[in-house]
Amino acid sequence: MNEVNNFFKSAFSVDGVIFGFDEGDLKVLLIKRGEEPYKGKWALPGDLVYPNEDLSTAAGRVLLELTGLKNVFLEQVRAFGEVDRHPLGRVITIAYFSLIKISDYEVTPASFAKKAQWHSVSEVGDLAFDHNEILSACFGRLQEIVRTRPVGFELLPPKFTLTELQHLYESILETDLDKRNFRKKILSMKLLVDLDETQEGVAHRPAKLYEFDQKRYRAFISEGFSFELKESKRKALSKMKEGAIL
């Protein structure tokens, strides 16, 4: 085989980090591998990219096959291409992450066959391939994006309470937020519509339900609204700075 052909002896795949939010916890959808390599290990869903398929199309296809969902938030993070990342050959993978409303997720035949299961992001164990690294990169990117763009809503059902929203941010940012400051800030953005409805059947004062304002939301997404939730950032930072001075 000549050298030029060698360049073509490689494949590329997409892997998807599918985030959901449930029970106050950020989750990721993993599949149990049914074949070698890494048979029996948990892995990110992914597939080789078809020769006539765009990368984002492939990522959307993997998501659709597994969850039955389309038109959801899907964003590329980066490529992972270490020479030895795949034991069977040179496979470069392009990582995407998506944000879905976990309540919309249905167990599809594909996901059933593949034994798909939600795992808490904080409790994910040792994954196949370099998938732990991919997951970290995607989670890190989510943490960045959530500070800049109001994408958190993609993870919530259409009607939600402010406490649910706060818990979502807390689990993404891995920090605690002050309830009053959080509400003040979120409401001041005028992204939420008060539905004049309340929770039912809870054993405490029922919370008001909100939905987000699609129109403003789209304007903010496309214009790059600075959606900053910095409390925790600053706390972490000031600790770091003290350390750095020493």
Next chain:
Amino acid sequence: MNEVNNFFKSAFSVDGVIFGFDEGDLKVLLIKRGEEPYKGKWALPGDLVYPNEDLSTAAGRVLLELTGLKNVFLEQVRAFGEVDRHPLGRVITIAYFSLIKISDYEVTPASFAKKAQWHSVSEVGDLAFDHNEILSACFGRLQEIVRTRPVGFELLPPKFTLTELQHLYESILETDLDKRNFRKKILSMKLLVDLDETQEGVAHRPAKLYEFDQKRYRAFISEGFSFELKESKRKALSKMKEGAIL
């Protein structure tokens, strides 16, 4: 040819957006293509990735061959993989950008042969392939990163004036910054060392020279220091918000 072989009938490349700063202007190093496709057009430097080469190694190699530089700031942005992005076949490319001190750049045989030339980022014309899109993505990423990490120094000579630093930020962020506020903020970060030297041979009051504090710089880089220069962001934001309310 069977389907599995089809998956391997594709190649991947790296493309590098090499940024430099000179004459108060952010520059990018482009090469004039000597062969089809896009013969005679300006393009980003890039190459196919060798079968036994990591992606970042390939990106570093392209940079080294063209500029003679190694150990410079190099970061992946993302993959570009539209089916039709390369007229000769399916080629996915991974985009990297690097920040170099333009004064360190030497015209190497490779760069000479390839007719490498610095172009102002703001005046780049129509490039080969999807290279305009790649350049935009890398420039956008640089704009994000420069707000968060003190990487601007990678683009300056070891000794620089505060005005040079300000102009660098202004050309990256595409905005004007207030001189007094900028100086106050930069100096308060204690990242700069006053060298007690001044410019020579300038037809005006000579400016003091600074270098950056390697030790603190490294600490900040690795710990993710929040290096925020927000003036312009807020200006843009408040304009945007007014519009969005209408």
Next chain:
DNA sequence: TCAAAAGTGTTCTTATTACACCCATGG
């Protein structure tokens, strides 16, 4: 002495933080 860029403080405004009690509901 003129042109050109360097250098320098203060005030106002806005954003962030810290913090504690009463309320509504179901069991």
Next chain:
DNA sequence: CCATGGGTGTAATAAGAACACTTTTGA
């Protein structure tokens, strides 16, 4: 009537923004 989480405001501090004149040098 108790347990549970919902809901609310204010004061102190810190950060950001606006703004104009004097200084030093070479030509």
